[in-house]
Amino acid sequence: MTRIGIIIGSTRPGRNGEAVARWVHEIASRRDDAQYELVDIKDFNLPHLDEMAPPSLGQYTQPHTLRWAEKIASYDGYVFVTPEYNHSTSGALKNAIDFLYAEWNNKAVGFVSYGSVGGTRAVEHLRLVVAELQMADVRAQVALSLFTDFENFSVFKPGDHQVGAVNTMLDQLAAWSGALAHLRAGTTMATPQSGA
Numbered sequence: 001m002t003r004i005g006i007i008i009g010s011t012r013p014g015r016n017g018e019a020v021a022r023w024v025h026e027i028a029s030r031r032d033d034a035q036y037e038l039v040d041i042k043d044f045n046l047p048h049l050d051e052m053a054p055p056s057l058g059q060y061t062q063p064h065t066l067r068w069a070e071k072i073a074s075y076d077g078y079v080f081v082t083p084e085y086n087h088s089t090s091g092a093l094k095n096a097i098d099f100l101y102a103e104w105n106n107k108a109v110g111f112v113s114y115g116s117v118g119g120t121r122a123v124e125h126l127r128l129v130v131a132e133l134q135m136a137d138v139r140a141q142v143a144l145s146l147f148t149d150f151e152n153f154s155v156f157k158p159g160d161h162q163v164g165a166v167n168t169m170l171d172q173l174a175a176w177s178g179a180l181a182h183l184r185a186g187t188t189m190a191t192p193q194s195g196a
């Protein structure tokens with residue numbers, strides 16, 4: 001069965017990201033098109049990237065990298081749950097993405113973001129990043145407003161319409177995650193340097 005990881009992109013104490021990701025997981029768990037799991041990057045204690053070789057060479061040496069790689073490799077697709085920090089994603093999520101390469105390739109990704117304008121600027125940046133990782137980013141995204149989907153910017157109370165937005169994004173994500181599994185099974189990946 002298609003496996004999709006819902007990645008909590010914030011590690012800050014008191015983060016809103018955990019409540020958002022748990023809500024996405026709860027909605028996803030009612031579906032039967034994929035197996036959905038929460039992945040908390042906080043659990044992996046990743047330092048700032050500390051591998052000698054570029055991740056695209058796949059020469060991972062650090063125990064935390066190997067553990068993170070094994071986790072990410074186990075999925076066919078991902079939901080990135082991202083805050084917006086200074087008009088981009090969090091440093092923690094970018095760093096966690098940067099640690100790996102082949103584990104992301106030819107897989108699908110959808111976005112759930114939150115911020116004063118729905119975290120949309122963070123997602124636009126992430127779309128550029130995932131293109132470099134040969135990921136297929138679905139069009140539909142969930143943009144949660146700190147003003148209307150939270151109370152006091154900290155208690156998560158999403159509008160009812162957001163459930164439909166999550167399901168539309170997951171419809172697209174599950175379809176592409178399944179389709180790309182065939183591609184991964186049948187092709188040799190391009191050499192890492194070829195598109196650099």
Ligand SMILES: Cc1cc2nc3c(=O)[nH]c(=O)nc-3n(C[C@H](O)[C@H](O)[C@H](O)COP(=O)(O)O)c2cc1C
Pocket residue numbers: 010011012014015016017018083084085086087088114115116117118119153
């Ligand atoms: C360092 C930092 C920068 C931020 N910059 C923005 C921003 O550019 N745009 C925005 O809409 N919200 C911004 N915010 C507000 C965050 O979107 C909001 O605090 C959100 O809850 C952060 O996610 P988290 O609680 O999961 O860490 C910023 C917050 C922090 C901590």
